[in-house]
Amino acid sequence: MTVKLRGIPETEAAIGWAGAHAVVVDRPEGKAGGQGLGFNGGQLLGLAIGGCLCNDLYYVAHEMGIGLTSVSVDVAVTFEGTPLLATSAAVQIAVETADKTADVGTLIQRARTISAVSNSIARGVPVRFPG
Known part of the structure; x- marks a missing residue:
């Protein structure tokens, strides 16, 4: 899987895309030239964790034959130190x-077990910068 990001002319923001989907990345308005045009990296990290888990909840629900009527995932990412981590x-x-007797506990546990983003972060996925 590859994503690409490019600076947006006449801004200090970037647009990132994968396939036909795009997102704007920026800093908060007034912070280091940011204009608040999009998500910052920390927000995108939280969205990656939560978005992957949401998808996994639906994957597992389909495998288990469970119809989901509502899905709610909240992610709070804590940053500390210098550099900020x-x-x-x-x-x-x-x-x-839909079925009130469905095994929701097992559904959630299985989704957590297969969630690629949170598992990758927890295991310390290496990031390489060639050159």
Whole structure:
């Protein structure tokens, strides 16, 4: 999987894309030239963790034959130090099902087990900068 980012002319923001999907990346307005045109990197990290988990909840629900009527995932990422580093991510999950007897606990546990982004971060995925 590859994503690309390029600076947006006449701004200090960037646009990132993968396939036909795009997102704007920027700093908050007034911070280091930011205009608040899009998400910052920390927000994107939280969205990556939560978005991957949401998808996994739906994948597992389909495998288990469970119809989900509501999915809620909240991610709080904590940053500390200099340079600023993500030191933890707290995830809260709530799902509702059409079948009130469905095994929601197993559904959530299985989704957590296969969630690629949070598992990769937890295992310390290496980032390489050639050159």
